[in-house]
Amino acid sequence: MLTVAFDRQIDPVIELLELQLGRLQCPQQDSLVQLAVAISEIPALAWLQAQQSFPKIHWHSRDGNHEVSAVGSVDQWWLTESQAKRGNWQRLCLGEVTAEWRYYGGHGFNPDDPSVTAQGGNRLHLPQWEYRRIGEQSCLIFNLLLQPSCYQQQLSQAKQDLQQLRAVAPLPPQQLNIANQQHTPNFHDWQQRVLELTSDEQQARTSKVVLCRETRLDTEQLANPWSLLDSWQAQQHGCYRFGIQVDEQQAFFGCSPERLFLRKQDKLYTEALAGTCARGQDQQQDHILAGQLLMDRKNIYENQLVADDIEQQLTLLASQIDIEPEPHLVPLAQVSHLCRIISARLRPDISEQALLQALHPTAAVGGLPRQAAQAYLAQHEAVNRGWYAGVFGMIGEQRSEFCVTIRSMVQQGQQLQLYTGAGIVAGSEPTTEWHELNSKLKSAMSVVQPA
Ligand SMILES: C=C(O[C@@H]1C=C(C(=O)O)C=C[C@H]1O)C(=O)O
Ligand SMILES: [Mg+2]
Known part of the structure; x- marks a missing residue:
C-alpha cells in the first residue's frame, strides 16, 4: 500500500479521494461511505487550524498512540440515545485503508447542560474529515452518509466538499495580554x-x-x-x-x-x-x-x-x-x-x-x-x-x-x-x-x- 506524502502538497491526496469516489455506485440502502488514504504523519493541530469548517475536534490518548484531528459532523450521537442504531448502515470502504468508524466528543459535568449543547457537546460526532494516527500509521479519512433517495445530490455535494481540504499551515504564535x-x-x-x-x-x-x-x-x-x-x-x-x-x-x-x-x-x-x-x-x-x-x-x-x-x-x-x-x-x-x-x-x-x-x-x-x-x-x-x-x-x-x-x-x-x-x-x-x-x-x- 502506498503512503502519500501530505504536508503542503495536497493535490495528490484529493485526486486519490476523487478516484475512490468515482468508484461509488448508488447503494441499495443507507450507507456510510468511507474514503481513506494512508498518508505521512502530519502536525495534527496545525492541520486542524488550517481547515475551514466546524466543529473542529482534537483528541490525543494519554499513551500517545492515538491522535486525531476531526472536522465537520456527518452524524451526531446523543449520549442519551441507544447504541443499537450505530453501525446499522451498510459500510462501504472505497479506499485501500479500512479504518473502524469512530465518534468523538463528550458531555459536560451535567450531561444535559444546555450551555454545553450549544458548545458542540453532550453528543459525539462522526466527522466528515478525520486525520487519524495510530502508533506510526497515519491516514486521512473522508466520511459520507448516503441515502439512496438523495444519491445524486449527495454525490455532487461530496465532490465539492473534497475540495475543502486544506494543507498544513503553521499555527499562529500566541502573545496574550491579560x-x-x-x-x-x-x-x-x-x-x-x-x-x-x-x-x-x-x-x-x-x-x-x-x-x-x-x-x-x-x-x-x-x-x-x-x-x-x-x-x-x-x-x-x-x-x-x-x-x-x-x-x-x-x-x-x-x-x-x-x-x-x-x-x-x-x-x-x-x-x-x-x-x-x-x-x-x-x-x-x-x-x-x-x-x-x-x-x-x-x-x-x-x-x-x-x-x-x-x-x-x-x-x-x-x-x-x-x-x-x-x-x-x-x-x-x-x-x-x-x-x-x-x-x-x-x-x-x-x-x-x-x-x-x-x-x-x-x-x-x-x-x-x-x-x-x-x-x-x-x-x-x-x-x-x-x-x-x-x-x-x-x-x-x-x-x-x-x-x-x-x-x-x-x-x-x-x-x-x-x-x-x-x-x-x-x-x-x-x-x-x-x-x-x-x-x-x-x-x-x-x-x-x-x-
Ligand atoms: C478536580 C480536579 O482534580 C481532581 C481532584 C484532585 C484532588 O483534589 O486531589 C486530584 C485530581 C483530580 O481527581 C481539578 O484539577 O480541577
Ligand atoms: Mg485534593
Whole structure:
C-alpha cells in the first residue's frame, strides 16, 4: 500500500479521494461511505487550524498512540440515545485503508447542560474529515452518509466538499495580554464552603464534595485554542489532550491526566486519581513532597473514597474487578497525584452509555455519596461548571476511551474561563485546599502567560 506524502502538497491526496469516489455506485440502502488514504504523519493541530469548517475536534490518548484531528459532523450521537442504531448502515470502504468508524466528543459535568449543547457537546460526532494516527500509521479519512433517495445530490455535494481540504499551515504564535483576572468563588467564600463541608453535620451527609473555582481572564487579543493547546501539550507529558471548537469565538480544550475509562471489548481500565501535592522547586524538595503525599492520611482517604465509589458503581456491570492495593505517585509538570489503577472484566452487552452513566461523575470530581454531593453542588456552587469535569473522548468499533475534562478552559471570544477543583473531605483546610487550586491552575496559566 502506498503512503502519500501530505504536508503542503495536497493535490495528490484529493485526486486519490476523487478516484475512490468515482468508484461509488448508488447503494441499495443507507450507507456510510468511507474514503481513506494512508498518508505521512502530519502536525495534527496545525492541520486542524488550517481547515475551514466546524466543529473542529482534537483528541490525543494519554499513551500517545492515538491522535486525531476531526472536522465537520456527518452524524451526531446523543449520549442519551441507544447504541443499537450505530453501525446499522451498510459500510462501504472505497479506499485501500479500512479504518473502524469512530465518534468523538463528550458531555459536560451535567450531561444535559444546555450551555454545553450549544458548545458542540453532550453528543459525539462522526466527522466528515478525520486525520487519524495510530502508533506510526497515519491516514486521512473522508466520511459520507448516503441515502439512496438523495444519491445524486449527495454525490455532487461530496465532490465539492473534497475540495475543502486544506494543507498544513503553521499555527499562529500566541502573545496574550491579560486585562483582568477574577476568581469565583473568592477566598472568603471558599473558606466558608470548606468549613461547612468539613463540619460534623455536613460530613454525616457527604463524606466528600469536590468544589471548583472558575478563574476568568479577559484577554486583549482573541486567543487561538489550537496554538494554546499545542504549547500546553508540549509541557504536559502523560496527559490526554482534547478540544472542540464550534466557531472562531468558542472553544473548550485542555490537558487532563485523568482517565474515566478505556474499554477494549470486555476489558475495562479505569482509575482513582485523587490526592495532590505541588511539585518541588528542586529534586530534593520534590522527593520530600512526594514522600509526604504517599503517607498523608487526608490525601490517602481522598483517594480511597474515589476507589470505593468506582468499585461500587462497577459491581453490577463487571464480573471481576481488580484494584491496586496501594496508591502510586503520578508526577505531572506542576503537581503530583495519588493514583490507583482499576481494571475489570465487563459482563456481556454493557454499552458505552451504561459505562458513562455508571462512572461519571466519579468521586474525583463529584463527591460521595454521589447524589447527595451533586445536590450540594447544584445548590451551593457559585459557578456553572459547563464542560468542566465532564467527559471527552471517543467511541469506536473496537475501542472506546474517555478522559475526565479537568485542567481545561473554555474560550468565549476574548474571555477565557479556567477551572480548578479540589476534593473536600474530613481534614481539609481552606488555605491548603486553596493552594491546591493555585497549583493546579499553573498548568493552564503556563500557556496563557508563559514565564
Ligand atoms: C478536580 C480536579 O482534580 C481532581 C481532584 C484532585 C484532588 O483534589 O486531589 C486530584 C485530581 C483530580 O481527581 C481539578 O484539577 O480541577
Ligand atoms: Mg485534593
